[in-house]
Amino acid sequence: MSTAVTEIPQESRVHYLNVSYGVKSWLLTVDHKRIALLYLVSITFMFLVGGVAAVLMRIHLIEPAGALVQPETYNKLFSAHGIIMVFFFLVPSIPATLGNFLVPLMIGAKDLAFPKLNLLSWYIYIVGALFTLYAVISGGVDTGWTFYTPYSSTYSHSAVIPVAIGVFITGFSSILTGLNFIVTIHKMRAPGLTWFRLPLFIWSIYATSVIFILGTPVLAITIFLLGVERLFHVGIFDPAVGGDPLLFQHLFWFYSHPAVYIMILPGMGVVSELIAAFSRKRIYGYTMVAYSSFAIAIISFLVWGHHMFVTGQSIYAGLIFSVLSFLVAIPSAIKVFNWTATLYKGSISYEAPMLYALGFIGLFTMGGLTGLFLAALATDVHLSGTYFIVAHFHYIMVGGAVMAYMGGLHYWWPKISGRMYPDMWARVAAVIIFVGFNLTFFPQFMLGYLGMPRRYAVYPPEFQVFNVMSSAGASILGIGYLIPLVYFIWSMRYGPIAPANPWGAKGLEWTVPSPPPTENFEETPVVTEEAYDYAPIPEGQHG
Amino acid sequence: MSSHVVPLKVYIGVFLALLFLTGLTTWVAFIDLGSFNTVVALAIATVKMLLVILFFMHVRSSSGLTRVVVAAGFFWLALLIAFTLSDELTRKWSPIPSSWGPGTSQSQPQ
Amino acid sequence: MNAATCLWKSNLLAAFSLPIHPPTASTIGQGVDYLYFFLTGITLFFTVLIFSIIFYFMIKYHRRSDDEVPGFIGTSMMLEATWTLIPMAICAVIFIWASYLYFENSRPPTASMEMFVVGKQWMWHIQHPEGPREINELHVPVGVPVKLTMTSEDVIHDFSIPAFRIKKDVLPGRYSSIWFQATKTGIYHFYCAQYCGTDHARMIGWVYVMTPDDYAGWLSGGVRGESMVESGQRLFTQLGCITCHVADNSGRCPTLNGVFNHPVKLQDGRTVMADDAYLRNAIVNPNSMPLPGYAPVMPSFQGQMNEEQLLQLIAYIKSLGPEERKSAGK
């Protein structure tokens, strides 16, 4: 792993970016690195679309009576925001971009096991995204991203079917990506790279893939049943003929709760890499952190009922789901403590990725702890369906997953693009995002506790102060996100040339030149060291 | 290549067993066993599934990893069904009214 | 009423320009608040702990030179066990506490006043047992347990009263219920907390908690319609139920006197409680649960009446004591 890289000037060297040019060379590529970039561009676009919806919502909510749009439009805005951000940004974000780029590089493989399947996943994603965008443009959908029946199946007058088709199709993109990762991680590791020498990012991607494989098909069939019910009104979820609307919620959350972990687990993996690299230490409790990813992936499937405590679900089922929800908090807590302990006696530097990583730990801690309010039956009754929920899951998904995504993007950007980004701007942006995020979402905890329900286009005036604070924060957050977009694009042309290993980090991906050649490794590396081997590890210790 | 060639008579034997079990499950359905009809039908289906998986799909001679993948699929399916039923089948038990039956005290939290 | 609302609203805005705590006005609310404060304490403690440690380490172990490489630190299993077991213990405490409260709160006291709530896009219909009906308003006496029996005419709604810390989804085709006992007179918001379509955000109203005297005054003051039971009795005659369900059990169908809240033996041997859900099903879907000794002659009344009438009919059946029918309905 510590082999010195011979530095050849980038321009004169053939790498995956300059090996061929033209639209066709990108649209027909089977190189996992190029496919990662295809994803990067597509999900950034979807992020912007979802972000615009969010900004419009926050502007609208400045006034209690609504400042911008009709309730009908507001409902379509939050539905579009949720559907696009969840299914078309957060779920594919880290796995499909960073995961696609890094899994083969980190395990010393030339590509994923099924390169064409990988490209197909992207096309499937694009088809799903186009269906959804079409639906949003052609009138919108107003069911929320949760599609609860019987509203979605019978009462909504919006474009439920096109969106359902879009989500259904995109699901298979996730499944195939997960399948590819699982097979690759099992079968394509370099000689000597045992499971407990793998970077923690790989562990988390593997755990995520398990959820992709086992959760997503249930979402697909649920959406399918919803479509059948809406088209034919045969009564699958219609109480008038014995169907149970809560069954839809069970099936929906069987996927959609683990989906939260699809978003956060890869983020945890990224943060493990960042903390190790910027404190130059092996992650404290490596084994525990690795196992906890698995524990999360498995237990996350057993807690979905906590979304249904006030729906009239059996209180006995509620009890089971509550205790399991507390259980899933434990592995997350273990991770947080281990990351924090890694800093102890480290050599900490504050490059932008590290700022994101530390921000992640703090915000994820808050997001996780506020989750306890919702796992607890009695407090959930008061808080569910309110802005408290909105704040909680944004702390996890934005404060957690997006922070990690941004951190990872900065960390590996030199490897991806071969260029450095302006460090000062990156730090400024990281701080702006952190501040803007807290100002946006912390007031929403207060709103929720005061009782303001979510998905309200208008609201009683006593909630205005917090809403204005939240909207102000959102504008800061919005600007924070635009800054990296600008300097990343700038850096692709004007950024300083990146060395193979700008951070002095460990890991196979840093042993190849930046950007890597198409084949990744000229010859298959042989791994003889543990992961994060910054200081020699005494014999017999794994930690 | 990894898997060895399975003797012809094994395949034929499995095939005949599957046919026999299909006949058996149909025949049993015409006998009144009460709620055991379902149990028997599902037990026979499970045996048939195992025969197909082990012999036709070569899991008998394949790696532990394959077995884990197979088991994971069915285990998660079991989770989905069991946890959904844990709600659907217990939902009707509303809490016993405190007036009902002797010895229940008035529970009125303060 | 509207003036009072406005006055109250402006008062609230003046008193709490930045409210951080919702009013607590029910017996349940107090208990939930204690748990909430405990959880907030835990959250603050750990957030501050993690943030302080991170800041401390960031400063203390700041990288001093570029080639600095810190030494290896082995994992202490004791430490791992500590920060696994302590959160587990805390979670166990919260779980037991929260579940205990939840179970207590899901059990309405027997002596509850029963009121009926029907949600539909996008308003709340409320009917008092004595007759008065309200839209998006709910008048209740202070200090008296009140049970709300709720159903929906269309999609899933959710009846939420933050000041009482209660909330429950209101589903089409079945009954759900919540109960509360208000502790403070005043005016509090209730909301629809389950997204239900275009005007979801306008499906809100006010709970008026009044002294028992004021409540009695309010009851007698308004234009009084029939009581729930009276309406139900009228329906019982109009729909012809009375011709078969004869009080002395001499009709083609079983008497309904005293049937409520008692076990019923079905033809297939099961015994079920004759609760609201059972009665509703028996009216809407009579043949789904045949009774021994009776021919399945009862027609389904699905679509023959709306949810409110169904509630009235059930209220009437519930009022039928084991004694003579004529004493009921009063």
Place this chain on the structure above:
Amino acid sequence: MADLVAHGVAHRDEHGSAGAHSQNLRHHFDNMSQQFEAGNLGMWVFLATEVLFFGGLFASYTVYRALYLPGFEIGSHLLDVRFGAANTAVLIGSSLSMALAIRAAQTGRRNAQVFLLVLTMILGAAFLGIKFSFEWRNDYLEHLIPGVNFLYRPEWGANAPHVQLFFCFYFIMTSLHAIHMIIGIGLLSVLTWMAARGRFSPDYYTPLEVSGLYWHFVDIVWIFLFPLLYLIGGRYGIGGGH
């Protein structure tokens, strides 16, 4: 749908451009056994996904069956058990011929491969023929297709909506299964062509093996659908067949 297309590609990936190479090894694999294991594992993982895909339906079915057993029994007894049993036998036969086709590749007998693959397809088509032209046609004539022409019968009484619910699941499950069969037959026709050109040998038959896994899986789904749809609550007391 997409999963099935994807399957085709998943499967093709192992041999994709092999025609152009003198060997069947794709460049990013180290050796044939790694490639075979990857393809095999990929298919198994895909089948685990499929289990959960059908699983959502099985779970919903189980819930409603538990809640509305009488209605489901009525519905089940309207199906003709003879067709169900015959189709089970046909499908088991096709699984056998599929397994034997792979065995023929392992033992290097090309003509046997082609014959057995064609036989597998014929049996698959026979299954679909029985399904569509006898069963579904009868159901249509008897007004049993929800959303198309379903009619409540007076003798069902209050169970009528639940009978409809049963037929919802009957049609969704069997049509999803039928779609998988059709994709499978499409896959087999490609394999037959490849087999006829002598593309498979005792050293290389990965596409056959993984497609076989898929085919057997579809068989297993039916093995469960048969008792779950046709044999609810036993068939006693209603006379044979219909």
